[in-house]
Amino acid sequence: MAQVRNNQVILRNYVTGFPKESDMNIVESSITLNLPEGSNDVLIKNLYLSCDPYMRILMNKVEVFEGFPPFTPASPLGGFGVAKVLESGHSDYKKGDLIWGFTRWEEYSLVPSTQIFSKIEHTDVPLSYYAGILGMAGLTAYAGFFELGTPKKGENVFVSAASGAVGQLVGQFAKLSGCYVVGSAGTKEKVNLLKNKLGFDEAFNYKEEPDLNAALKRYFPEGIDIYFENVGGKTLDAVLLNLRSNSRIPVCGMVSQYNLIEPEGVKNLTNLIFKQVHMQGFLVTNYYHLYPKFLEYLLPYIREGKVVYVEDRAEGLENGPKALVGLYSGRNVGKEWRQKQIRKITNRVYEYVKIQPGTANLTFEDLYIAVLLVYNDINKLLPGPHFDPPSKDKVREIIKNCDINLDGEIDREEFFSFIQQMTADTFTYVSQKLIVTMVVAPTIAVATKRATEGVPGVGRVVQRLPNSVYATLVTVAAMWFQNMGQDS
Ligand SMILES: NC(=O)c1ccc[n+]([C@@H]2O[C@H](COP(=O)([O-])OP(=O)(O)OC[C@H]3O[C@@H](n4cnc5c(N)ncnc54)[C@H](OP(=O)(O)O)[C@@H]3O)[C@@H](O)[C@H]2O)c1
Missing domain, CATH: 3.40.50.720 (NAD(P)-binding Rossmann-like Domain)
Structure with missing residues (x-):
């Protein structure tokens, strides 16, 4: 069988002090996707790799964990992961089995069957859970x-x-x-x-x-x-x-x-x-x-949704070193993901408002409506607790802080900073799995518009907007959420 590329994350050298991304290297290796003659090992394709604090201890030169020798410089890091069996020399495993256990930070691995912890029998829950909550x-x-x-x-x-x-x-x-x-x-x-x-x-x-x-x-x-x-x-x-x-x-x-x-x-x-x-x-x-x-x-x-799990994911082996280093500075739980998504929504909403006649930048009313829309959607569409939108005074206060050039309006960069502050408390609760299509968004828009009718100081503003404008704004918010789900 032909050889295929097998990217790996290797340790460059033993580490002292805090690990750095430069302590690891991404190297392109290759592997033949069939078992060596007479092998009892299992050939797997790694699907999810877990990034764990103990990995730093295995970057020391001396053995600390009995049975867990330190990583070897110039070899791939090891760690727990979820994988699919491609070929097996052991009777307990067969092609196509999903497993979790101790593997290596590379695309494909040849592992002894003793390193496989368990076959994955329950696949009605996300597979990635076996690299964390179920692992x-x-x-x-x-x-x-x-x-x-x-x-x-x-x-x-x-x-x-x-x-x-x-x-x-x-x-x-x-x-x-x-x-x-x-x-x-x-x-x-x-x-x-x-x-x-x-x-x-x-x-x-x-x-x-x-x-x-x-x-x-x-x-x-x-x-x-x-x-x-x-x-x-x-x-x-x-x-x-x-x-x-x-x-x-x-x-x-x-x-x-x-x-x-x-x-x-x-x-x-x-x-x-x-x-x-x-x-x-x-x-x-x-x-x-x-x-x-x-x-x-x-x-x-x-x-039953009675236990939830917040995963922090990095896509691709090449982002592994950064994720591992981030564990020791607390840079996990979706921080960068959040920045990226906020940048997306701010650009979209900003562009939308800018094409409205007579508006170059965003006014207070524009911003307050955008905030209400986001909170409306979160509360309507997500399971879990209800989130109260911030008061008008709070929004005003944040806008004041964000109006860096003090011209009374909010430009693109100021808007980005505004949304970042506005969603700091809320964003982490947003389910990454929410699927809202643009087809349902206009229906939600009409419903949410009706829902604001009796809200003092808010209903009036929203009611003045034509349905089509309101629907577009809701759609923008819905697309935002949809994209978050896809990108997560
Ligand atoms: N005994 C075992 O068999 C076993 C098995 C698995 C894990 N563990 C241990 O269990 C602990 C938690 O593991 P985990 O997988 O849940 O970790 P994790 O999800 O990787 O979280 C690690 C968190 O530790 C916090 N942290 C980092 N440096 C810190 C510091 N100097 N002071 C205080 N907090 C710091 C950071 O969060 P903040 O932003 O909150 O600081 C970081 O996000 C680790 O110590 C790990 O080694 C032990």
Whole structure:
């Protein structure tokens, strides 16, 4: 059989400190798409690769995880992923099977069958979930929270790196177990996501808290029963001051320490004695036997929409290094995707308004209508919580801030900045799977126009617009959402 191209992401050299994109290289290799004679291995096409913080540890020269040797310079990175079997030398797998397990960062891989974790039987959920919520990250959250955390109804749970793949699930498991749960994350968007989409009772931005101990006291006046540890360092030290007696700390990860040449010290460990705390590290690899039980527990919740999962995707192997490096600066959960989409909608709406007679730039009324349309669509078309549009005063305030050249109107760049600020809280809740076609948009337009009739100060403005203009605006918004779905 002919050889085909096999692009790979290789490690250039061992890493010290924070990883950089330049520590990895994209190289074009080739592979013959049939099994070597007598091989027991499995030839797979990689479909989704998971980008995980532990990968940085495997870039060290020394072995840290037993059974997980460091990556080898000039060879592809390894990691968990979802793949399709092209040929199999092992009787457990056959051509066409979908599997997830430990593979390499390349298009095609020849892997020993022992590296395959599981055949994928349930394909009514997105396949990519097996690289996250239904894969290694999901099982980690499940094993750590239920086996080590041993939650009881009414207990207080704190999760760090809460918007990450593991943390977001731990928070939802805690809610399903009847606990009170608070998460910490590193951006305002992530905090909003935790509270409004992922069902956390409270969340805070640890980067904006000058005193983490005081922040925890604010959210846990009666103390913490379970701390799901993902970050270590200063957060752990503050948690140690806020524990209840007999509390538990499943130590899942310490992402704040992985890139430090000299790890931070932890000062408050004596609390482990006084509070009789059970603090235990664990590796998901020792809990693989729980996988069938885990699927049985989680799949129904996913199907019923009672557990949701926010994925951050990078398209193409060539974007892998950037995504991996981004994990250590919190540059995940769709930040760049969001920028790209906002640029698209702002250009479209701006162009639309500009062709209206007599308008060079956008006026306050134009902008307020655009804001209402977007919120109307979000509330009408998306499952989940209702989002109140910002008040006119708020819009006015933001417009004032965005009117950089102070001419009382908003030009293209100012409009971009305006929409960015306007949607900062809302954008992360928008479902990436929404399909709205231009065919249904005009119907929605008429319905939404009617819906604004009784709204003081708003109805009048919207009613004055001819139906056709309103429908076009709604269509623009609908196309925006549709494109977001396609691009995600
Ligand atoms: N024990 C096991 O078997 C096992 C298995 C899987 C994962 N893990 C560990 O579980 C933890 C979470 O993994 P994940 O896959 O959920 O991670 P993830 O989705 O990749 O999220 C990582 C997040 O960590 C946060 N972070 C990065 N640097 C930080 C710092 N210096 N201080 C505080 N937060 C920081 C960032 O979010 P912010 O913007 O919020 O800072 C980043 O988005 C990691 O420590 C990982 O190593 C352990």
